[in-house]
Amino acid sequence: MIEPPSQPRPTSPAPARPSEFVEALRGLRVWDPQVSALPLFDPAAAPAEPVSLFAVWFGEVVAAGEVEPHTMSLATADAEGRPDVRTVMLHDVDARGWHFASHADSRKGRHLAARPYASLGFYWPLLGRQVRVRGRVTIEPPEAAHADLHARSTGALAAALVGHQSEALSSYEELERASEAAWARAEREPDVAVPSWTAYVVEPDEVEFFQGDARRRHVRLDYRREGGGWVTGLLWP
Helix, strand or coil: CCCCCCCCCCCCCCCCCHHHHHHHHHHHCCCCCCCCCCCCCCCCHCCCCCHHHHHHHHHHHCCCCCCCCCCCCEEECCCCEEEEEEEEEECCEECEEEEEEECCCCCCHHHHHHCCCCEEEEEEHHHCCCEEEEEEEECCCCCHHHHHHHHHHHHHHHHHHHHHCCCCCCHHHHHHHHHHHHHHHHHHHCCCCCCEEEEEEEEEEEEEEEEECCCCCCCEEEEECCEEEEEEECCCC
């Protein structure tokens, strides 16, 4: 009996070589202990509520020289539940929650009108720290938004007067003209009202504090609102 010729066994393709971009990413280091030592965080010594701990951490990252520590990621979802995220500025933190402001007719404003719930994310790499906040979003009275806006710089008022946030822009020259007119009005009328400017508060039901560790034994302390107070627990990294 004549044996049929043997078929060559299929071979696995050689693994693709990582792109230059991937190799560059893999060459980056996070929290290198040879560069800087990260602080220790004992969750057993943390306060019973999250605002006090946030204030302490914020003061420490400011003292460490963190660049723009008051910037935060704000995540919202539209009426269909599709998420979006952007960077905004923190305006205050108090017993009610974390405050920020924007135009009510902006994309984020429309999202919050449809789904008044948001998440905030702070990242402070100098100390290897993150803070995550989730909660219902409420709107401050118009007079609070007016006072907040007019306590800031002329540039902030001018930017608010330009308006049209997230709308399509036909050309950069159109923005230049609108900006110049808004600056002139802000300087001429420093108390001018901007009706669309809205002050928001994220009233948290969860706040997580993350302290990075060079050996990847990160400490995650989670605060969850329960009844009229807070309960805390640790999370795996």
